[in-house]
Structures are given as C-alpha cells and as structure tokens.
Amino acid sequence: MTERLEDFSLSRKVKTRGSLHKVGIVGAGAMGQEIALVVSQAGLDVVYIDISEERIGEINARLGRLLDEIISKWGMTQNEKKLILSRIRGSVDYHDIFDCNVIIETINTKKRGTNLDLRKEVFKKIEQAVHPEAVILSNTATLMISDIAAVLKHPERAMGMHFISPVRKVKIVEIVRTFNTSEATINCVLKFAQLIGKTPINCGESPGNVTTRMIVPIINEACELIMEGVATVSDVDLAMREGYGLQFGPFEMADRIGLDKVLKWMDNLYDEFGELKYKPSPLIKRMVRANLVGKRVGEGFYKYADDKKIAKPGSIRNLGRA
Amino acid sequence: MPSREVLAKGLVDKIGLKGSMIKHWRSDGTEMKLEGEILDHLTGIEYFLGILVSEKYGSIKDIREIDAIGHRVVHAGEKFASSVAITPEVVEALEECIDLAPLHNPPNLEGIYAATNLLPGIPQAGVFDTAFHQTMEDYVYLYGIPYSLYDKYRIRRYGFHGSSHKYVSHRACEMLGLDYNNTKMITCHLGNGASIAAIRDGKSFDTSMGMTPIEGLIMGTRCGDLDTGAFMHILNKEEVDISTGNILINKHSGMLGISGISSDMRDIEKAAHEGNKRAETALKMYAYRVKKYIGAYAAGMGGVDLIIFTGGVGENDVETRKNVMTNMEYLGIDFDFEKNEGLRATEAVLTREGSKVKVLIVPTNEELVIAQDTYDIVTG
Numbered sequence: 159m160t161e162r163l164e165d166f167s168l169s170r171k172v173k174t175r176g177s178l179h180k181v182g183i184v185g186a187g188a189m190g191q192e193i194a195l196v197v198s199q200a201g202l203d204v205v206y207i208d209i210s211e212e213r214i215g216e217i218n219a220r221l222g223r224l225l226d227e228i229i230s231k232w233g234m235t236q237n238e239k240k241l242i243l244s245r246i247r248g249s250v251d252y253h254d255i256f257d258c259n260v261i262i263e264t265i266n267t268k269k270r271g272t273n274l275d276l277r278k279e280v281f282k283k284i285e286q287a288v289h290p291e292a293v294i295l296s297n298t299a300t301l302m303i304s305d306i307a308a309v310l311k312h313p314e315r316a317m318g319m320h321f322i323s324p325v326r327k328v329k330i331v332e333i334v335r336t337f338n339t340s341e342a343t344i345n346c347v348l349k350f351a352q353l354i355g356k357t358p359i360n361c362g363e364s365p366g367n368v369t370t371r372m373i374v375p376i377i378n379e380a381c382e383l384i385m386e387g388v389a390t391v392s393d394v395d396l397a398m399r400e401g402y403g404l405q406f407g408p409f410e411m412a413d414r415i416g417l418d419k420v421l422k423w424m425d426n427l428y429d430e431f432g433e434l435k436y437k438p439s440p441l442i443k444r445m446v447r448a449n450l451v452g453k454r455v456g457e458g459f460y461k462y463a464d465d466k467k468i469a470k471p472g473s474i475r476n477l478g479r480a
Numbered sequence: 481m482p483s484r485e486v487l488a489k490g491l492v493d494k495i496g497l498k499g500s501m502i503k504h505w506r507s508d509g510t511e512m513k514l515e516g517e518i519l520d521h522l523t524g525i526e527y528f529l530g531i532l533v534s535e536k537y538g539s540i541k542d543i544r545e546i547d548a549i550g551h552r553v554v555h556a557g558e559k560f561a562s563s564v565a566i567t568p569e570v571v572e573a574l575e576e577c578i579d580l581a582p583l584h585n586p587p588n589l590e591g592i593y594a595a596t597n598l599l600p601g602i603p604q605a606g607v608f609d610t611a612f613h614q615t616m617e618d619y620v621y622l623y624g625i626p627y628s629l630y631d632k633y634r635i636r637r638y639g640f641h642g643s644s645h646k647y648v649s650h651r652a653c654e655m656l657g658l659d660y661n662n663t664k665m666i667t668c669h670l671g672n673g674a675s676i677a678a679i680r681d682g683k684s685f686d687t688s689m690g691m692t693p694i695e696g697l698i699m700g701t702r703c704g705d706l707d708t709g710a711f712m713h714i715l716n717k718e719e720v721d722i723s724t725g726n727i728l729i730n731k732h733s734g735m736l737g738i739s740g741i742s743s744d745m746r747d748i749e750k751a752a753h754e755g756n757k758r759a760e761t762a763l764k765m766y767a768y769r770v771k772k773y774i775g776a777y778a779a780g781m782g783g784v785d786l787i788i789f790t791g792g793v794g795e796n797d798v799e800t801r802k803n804v805m806t807n808m809e810y811l812g813i814d815f816d817f818e819k820n821e822g823l824r825a826t827e828a829v830l831t832r833e834g835s836k837v838k839v840l841i842v843p844t845n846e847e848l849v850i851a852q853d854t855y856d857i858v859t860g
Binding site: 167 | 494496501502512514515516517518526527529530531533534543598718719720724727728731732
C-alpha cells in the first residue's frame with residue numbers, strides 16, 4: 159500500500175477539506191484565456207473546453223504568446239511560464255471537467271444580439287458533466303444569472319463572476335448571487351476569488367452589475383460629444399484621463415473592450431431597462447457594421463499599429479478615415 | 481548546548497498550492513517525500529510532527545520529548561536586537577513588522593501560531609535575520625532621504641542573513657583563537673541571495689543588504705545596488721508598473737540578467753570558459769562588487785583582520801574566491817591561490833602563514849544558531 163501524508167497527521171484531526179483544486183473554463187476566447195492564465199498562476203489546475211482540436215492548438219499557442227509578452231515586459235520568468243502552462247489543458251469533451259470544483263462559462267459569439275440561449279445550453283451541459291458540489295459560474299456582464307441558471311436542476315449552485323480585462327491587472331471581480339444561490343456556493347466563490355487574488359465586488363442581480371452599467375452611458379455620451387462636433391476623439395480621451403485621473407478615456411476603453419462587445423452590452427441593458435441612456439449610439443452601430451471594432455482588429459476610434467495608438471484624421475461622417 | 485547532533489531535518493514545500501509535500505531526512509540516512517494536501521502552515525507542522533514521532537521515519541517516541549522550538553523570522557524591524565522568547569507581546573510586535581517583509585513575515589508568524597497551537601506550553605524562541613545587525617549606528621543605517629520618512633515608516637538599512645554572519649564570524653575566531661570583541665571581520669555570505677557584513681568590537685558595524693534584501697551585492701537574480709534614478713527611468717521607458725519593476729529587479733536581474741544564461745555560478749563559469757563574453761563580464765562584475773565592499777568596509781572599520789567566505793558560492797566556488805582575492809596584496813592579504821583550488825565546503829584558512837589579514841572558508845550553519853539561541857533562551 160502506498161503511504162499517504164494524511165496517515166502521519168499528529169492528532170488525526172487534520173481532515174482533507176473539500177478544497178479548490180481544479181477549475182473548468184468553457185469557451186476559451188480572449189476572456190477565457192486570460193482567466194485560465196490567472197487561475198493557473200494561482201496554482202490551480204485548469205481544464206478549458208472549446209469547439210475543436212484545431213482551436214485548442216491555436217489557443218495553446220496563444221496562451222504561450224500571452225505569457226511571452228508578459229516575460230518580455232519583465233512581469234514573469236520562463237520557469238513561471240512553464241509552470242503556468244503545465245497546469246492548463248484544453249479539451250473538446252465536457253467530460254473532462256468532471257472533477258472541477260468551479261466551472262466558469264466564458265463563451266462569446268461575434269453575432270449581434272443576445273446569446274442567452276447559447277449560455278443556457280452550455281450551463282446544462284456543464285451540469286451534466288460535473289459532480290453535485292461543483293459551482294457553476296457565468297462571466298456574463300449583462301445577462302441575468304437567474305435566467306441562465308433556470309435550466310439547471312440545481313440553480314442554487316449558480317452565480318455570476320464577471321472578470322474585467324486585463325484580468326491579470328484588474329484586482330476586482332464582480333460576483334453576483336441570485337435569489338436561489340446557496341451559502342455554500344457563495345463561500346466557494348469567495349474562497350476562489352481570494353485564491354486568485356481578486357477582491358470581490360458583491361453585486362445584487364442587475365444587468366451590467368457596476369462596471370458595465372457605468373461604462374456604457376459614458377461611451378454613449380462620448381459618442382454624442384464627437385457627433386455634435388464638441389471635441390475630437392483624442393481630446394475627449396485626454397480630457398477624461400487628465401481631468402479625472404482615469405487610466406483610459408472612453409474611446410480608448412471602447413476600443414480595448416471591442417465595439418461589438420460594447421454594442422452587445424448596450425443592447426442587453428437597453429432591453430432590460432428600456433432607458434435611452436443605454437440605447438446604442440448610431441455611431442457604434444455604424445462602426446460595428448464596418449467592422450471597425452477596436453484594437454483587436456487594428457482599428458476602431460483609433461488605428462493601431464505595432465501596439466501604438468494613432469489618432470484618425472478624418473471626419474466622423476467618414477468614421478474618422480481621411 | 482549539551483549535544484549538537486542533528487536527529488532529523490525536513491522541509492514543507494508549496495503550502496496551499498497543488499503538489500504540496502513534505503520532505504524528511506533522518507540522521508541514519510532514511511529519507512522520505514510525501515505529497516498531500518497541505519493547505520496551511522498549521523497542517524504542515526502537524527504532519528511534520530507526526531512524521532517525527534512515527535514508527536517508520538520518526539526520531540523520537542513522544543511529542544513531549546520536544547523541550548523547545550526555535551523559529552527563524554526574517555524581519556523584526558527595530559523591535560529586536562537579539563533572539564527572544566516568544567510571548568504574546570513578541571508576537572504582537574512581529575505582527576507590526578509585517579509591512580517591512582510582506583512576503584516572509586506572515587508565513588513566519590503562521591509557524592509560530594501553529595507551534596503554539598500544536599505544542600501548547602512548550603517554550604519557543606524567535607531568531608531574527610535582522611537582529612544581528614541592530615548594532616549598526618545611525619550614520620551607517622540611515623539613507624540619504626528626508627528623515628521624516630524614517631520617523632514615519634522606519635525606512636533604513638536593516639540587513640539580513642544575521643544568523644549566518646554571526647555564526648561564521650564566531651566560528652572563525654574560535655578556529656584561530658582570536659578574541660571576538662577585538663577582531664575586525666568582513667563576512668561574505670555568497671549564496672543565491674548574498675550579503676556582506678563588517679563586524680567590529682564584536683558587533684555588526686555595517687552590511688550590504690538594506691531595508692530589503694535587494695540592495696548590495698549582485699545576486700543570482702537580484703540586481704543589488706542600482707541607481708534609483710535608473711530604476712525610475714526603466715519603469716518609464718518600459719511602461720511597466722512598480723510591481724512588475726519589483727519582479728524585474730528580483731527575478732530577471734543579477735547574474736541571470738547579465739549573463740542571459742543562468743543564475744547558477746557553475747553554468748556561468750562553464751559558459752565563460754567556452755568564450756561567452758557576457759558570462760565573463762558577469763563573473764567580473766560579481767567579484768568586483770564583493771571586492772568593492774571589502775575595500776569600503778576595511779576603510780569603514782579602519783582595517784580588517786579576517787575575511788570569511790560562506791554560503792553556497794562562498795564555500796564552494798573556487799573561481800569567485802580567486803577573482804575576489806586577486807590584487808588584494810595592498811590590504812595585507814597573502815592569498816594562497818594553490819590552496820584555494822579544490823577546497824569546497826570545509827573550514828579552512830586560505831592565506832599563507834604570516835599574512836596580515838587572514839582569509840577563511842567557514843561553512844555556515846544557520847540552523848545551529850537557531851538551535852543554540854533557543855537553548856540559551858529556554859535554559860535562561
């Protein structure tokens with residue numbers, strides 16, 4: 159018989175506590191990848207689920223590149239990179255999350271409109287794969303967790319956990335309990351947040367929580383300013399950065415988030431609240447249709463080349479192009 | 481202390497992480513390594529004690545055979561100038577020092593809480609890395625910054641590796657039959673972390689590590705002395721924040737950063753022998769920094785009688801000792817380069833008969849200092 163450390167416990171009082179070891183991430187897009195890296199860096203194992211073996215190959219390569227970027231900016235060592243990657247595994251099979259203690263749904267689609275049904279379907283598949291104590295979380299910013307969790311046999315295990323990019327730098331995470339969420343689930347999520355070094359912002363269930371709901375009207379209002387010709391894109395950003403000590407101005411922020419995502423948030427908030435302040439600015443809609451969705455594609459309110467931001471010279475009628 | 485026999489030694493690794501484990505070694509050579517869930521320090525110490533009394537790997541029969549516990553604590557700020565018996569007041573004082581060493585002090589305290597919990601009533605002693613250097617005078621330990629910052633936050637030089645500097649300096653005097661209180665010594669603790677201390681009148685007079693273990697010598701991955709202006713310029717140019725800057729100077733710098741090869745002296749020496757220029761430069765820089773401190777401390781103390789090498793590199797690395805000791809005749813050192821060759825991890829005098837200043841290797845033994853101090857404290 160192999161020896162177990164537990165056999166040497168002095169008082170035999172030390173019990174193996176149901177602790178957090180393994181985290182499942184369903185949907186390894188940009189956000190899922192960032193979360194995977196942060197969770198793994200905290201020493202937890204990560205299994206992520208994505209749609210094809212080909213995607214998994216791409217994702218693994220991208221995870222390596224993301225860490226290389228951090229290393230090139232002195233934030234980490236090669237050894238730490240090796241350790242972090244060794245704890246992350248990709249799979250196309252939901253069964254591989256069977257032993258995860260926490261599963262985070264982080265799917266995204268490029269399609270316009272809500273992906274509530276897709277998230278529901280994912281929640282259902284997760285519940286079928288995991289053990290009864292596992293906690294199921296959604297990273298949605300604007301959808302209601304209760305709506306997604308309605309498909310679960312045990313909705314008390316569901317919560318919202320909304321990360322903000324760049325996950326590595328942002329020290330907070332919004333956690334959302336529903337009316338049905340159990341104390342055990344809340345405790346597990348609080349412990350998880352602590353393990354990955356994030357301060358939880360407790361939010362009641364409401365679309366957009368704090369961060370998304372605040373940023374959406376600011377971006378909308380910023381669009382109004384430039385459509386009225388009050389100030390230029392760069393001046394609005396400069397004024398907000400310097401005037402209020404913000405790290406990014408509203409347009410820089412929108413470009414970083416991705417205008418397609420911003421639009422989705424606006425749609426969802428407008429649907430839920432019916433208030434004009436959340437109604438997507440026509441400018442945002444035009445830009446999304448033109449696929450000028452921000453940093454990710456190299457152009458949004460600004461142009462991006464070699465990681466540098468360049469102001470666009472043209473008029474707003476021409477979406478900034480000369 | 482009646483006996484200096486080591487019954488067992490061990491290590492609890494990766495507490496709170498996956499793959500946490502205990503390694504244990506007994507004096508008859510029996511070794512064991514077991515992985516298991518160790519979520520906190522209490523659990524780790526509990527398992528360790530369990531192994532210590534176990535039939536298969538144990539060294540004692542009953543936990544009550546333990547008479548005292550000694551703790552190594554990294555940073556005691558200005559609170560303690562020597563090892564002390566752990567009392568609730570001491571614990572409180574150490575809790576106030578968490579700010580000074582946020583990475584090291586909390587786990588040290590966890591160890592004290594755990595021992596108090598598992599072995600109630602057994603006396604404990606705290607042995608501090610900083611204590612030995614508390615004898616430095618203000619003009620030595622203060623930095624050239626507004627005094628109010630010292631008043632407010634106790635920003636000053638503290639120094640580390642105290643137990644090691646103390647042990648090897650005492651041992652060297654013992655070896656040569658010298659009076660500790662009348663010998664001027666420079667102790668070079670060269671390991672992955674490295675510091676150098678000047679000891680005069682039986683007291684630490686100056687040391688190269690500062691408020692944190694980053695200052696002073698070039699280390700495996702730490703930069704040692706660095707112009708703060710340069711550091712700010714780097715942060716600005718590379719557009720990184722303070723915490724990343726901290727990683728830069730702690731993990732990417734030193735011998736690893738300069739050589740681009742490794743933080744391990746053996747790898748760098750190998751590369752230098754194969755003609756790698758950066759490795760060569762790194763070795764020169766390392767030795768030069770040590771040499772510069774020796775000169776500075778000799779001047780600071782008004783002379784030096786003994787220079788002592790210790791720590792992984794100091795005890796084992798023939799080349800580093802040779803490089804440091806080249807062209808040091810002016811100081812009255814008649815270094816025996818032949819004898820230096822091949823000497824590793826053993827007590828030895830490296831200077832020729834009649835050398836005014838004597839150079840020694842003294843393998844360090846921090847555990848012994850902790851044991852001895854603890855014994856002295858509990859036997860009053």
